[in-house]
Amino acid sequence: MAELPRSRGPTRAPLAVLGAAPAFETPLLTGCPNILDPAETASLIRDAMARRRLTNEGPLVRRLEEQFAAFHGVQHAVAVANATLGLQLVAAALNVSGEVIVPSFTFIGTVHALSWIGLRPVFCDISVETHTLDAARVELAVTRETGAIVGVHLWGRPCDIDGIQRVAGAHGVPVLFDAAHATGSAWQGTRLGRFGRAEVFSLHATKSINGLEGGMVTTNDDELAERVRRLRNFGFSAEGRVVSRGINAKMDEFSAAMALTNLAAFDRLSAHNSAIREAYRHGLARLPGLRLSENPAGDVPSRHYAVVEVDEASPLRRDELCRVLVAERVTPRRYFRPGCHRSPPYASEAPRHPLPVTERLSQTLMQLPTGLQMTPDDATTMVAVLGHALEEAPRVRAALAATAP
Ligand code: T4K
Numbered sequence: 068m069a070e071l072p073r074s075r076g077p078t079r080a081p082l083a084v085l086g087a088a089p090a091f092e093t094p095l096l097t098g099c100p101n102i103l104d105p106a107e108t109a110s111l112i113r114d115a116m117a118r119r120r121l122t123n124e125g126p127l128v129r130r131l132e133e134q135f136a137a138f139h140g141v142q143h144a145v146a147v148a149n150a151t152l153g154l155q156l157v158a159a160a161l162n163v164s165g166e167v168i169v170p171s172f173t174f175i176g177t178v179h180a181l182s183w184i185g186l187r188p189v190f191c192d193i194s195v196e197t198h199t200l201d202a203a204r205v206e207l208a209v210t211r212e213t214g215a216i217v218g219v220h221l222w223g224r225p226c227d228i229d230g231i232q233r234v235a236g237a238h239g240v241p242v243l244f245d246a247a248h249a250t251g252s253a254w255q256g257t258r259l260g261r262f263g264r265a266e267v268f269s270l271h272a273t274k275s276i277n278g279l280e281g282g283m284v285t286t287n288d289d290e291l292a293e294r295v296r297r298l299r300n301f302g303f304s305a306e307g308r309v310v311s312r313g314i315n316a317k318m319d320e321f322s323a324a325m326a327l328t329n330l331a332a333f334d335r336l337s338a339h340n341s342a343i344r345e346a347y348r349h350g351l352a353r354l355p356g357l358r359l360s361e362n363p364a365g366d367v368p369s370r371h372y373a374v375v376e377v378d379e380a381s382p383l384r385r386d387e388l389c390r391v392l393v394a395e396r397v398t399p400r401r402y403f404r405p406g407c408h409r410s411p412p413y414a415s416e417a418p419r420h421p422l423p424v425t426e427r428l429s430q431t432l433m434q435l436p437t438g439l440q441m442t443p444d445d446a447t448t449m450v451a452v453l454g455h456a457l458e459e460a461p462r463v464r465a466a467l468a469a470t471a472p
Pocket of ligand 1: 096097098099100149150151152173174176177219245247248268269270271272273281282398402
């Protein structure tokens, strides 16, 4: 961002947007990957290279599947190339057809995955407290065309699993959960992974457990797990015969190496993120109109997501605060604006059901960095910057207007 003329008057607050030096020398990114044990990861990758077993259900992928299943207390964990393909494999394995009830407030990948295989998304609103599917609204969205309900454990927060399953049970439709954000998360004291017909986790580099790219389908259903395994590998059975259609959704050994070492250090990452979140929470509590979004139903163990709610009491809007942070070399994210229903190709059709909470949250939430790239003191500095910006709101707004993006 261009430096602003200091002739606007003395800068009381040290804000880059008002011409001061940025608060951070090194950029802080929301989504910066965590690599918890680079030496062990490199050693596993060297071993894989020495074995020349690089993919197609190698030993590291199998070990990861065992450890992921044990970690989540579920019988089957099937490693896949990414969660997008994982969602498609589960939907295909369950022969889902027709319409799929899904939140609009999610990463576009949830919806693309389903529509790519011919399913028609029906967007449903979320709860303002949890940011996950509102079961009462799901009930209103069910029709004879409904082929499945896909809940998203957004920010690692468990969906209203009971409520959604009750609706699904009453109408005889399967439930799957997009657990892309939810590695390590628990619902009423039990780790996610066993709920619905299957759950699909992401091990993308930006997730709490990073496997470069990757995903994991979990289920307690033996037959479903077997079908997903087959579909993941061109329809080959364990005996090496093609017994159905299939695709290539296999995970490679390097991804498994990275995910294994990160999974082993989950508690360390959790503790680190916990301290960062505490610094955010403590600082934000003193700022008007800003607060760290919490899961009302309890803790989310990965603590990977630091989502800030910016309401009407804030003298600056969410988008203005994001620009203030960018000037300080911090990259916040406005996940998940504008809502999938407003993105092509889905925007061409008006949503069938009202989405007021989705509309509001897509304009007011801001996600801040966490992870090993930073310390709790960095979080405190970031909150101080936000506080200065709010105090100087008229000057900040004028400065931003002068450099409109
Ligand atoms: N369901 C949900 C609810 C999801 O959030 C996602 C994925 C999926 C399903 C599908 O899962 P996968 O098929 O991917 O397994 C990113 C990720 O690509 C995506 O995986 C993730 N959700 C989504 C929330 O975020 P972008 O387009 O926002 O990523 P990008 O490239 O802008 O990076 C985000 C930030 O992370 C930037 O500040 C840069 C930083 N970064 C990123 C990468 C990849 C790094 O510093 N290093 C890196 O290597 O989608």
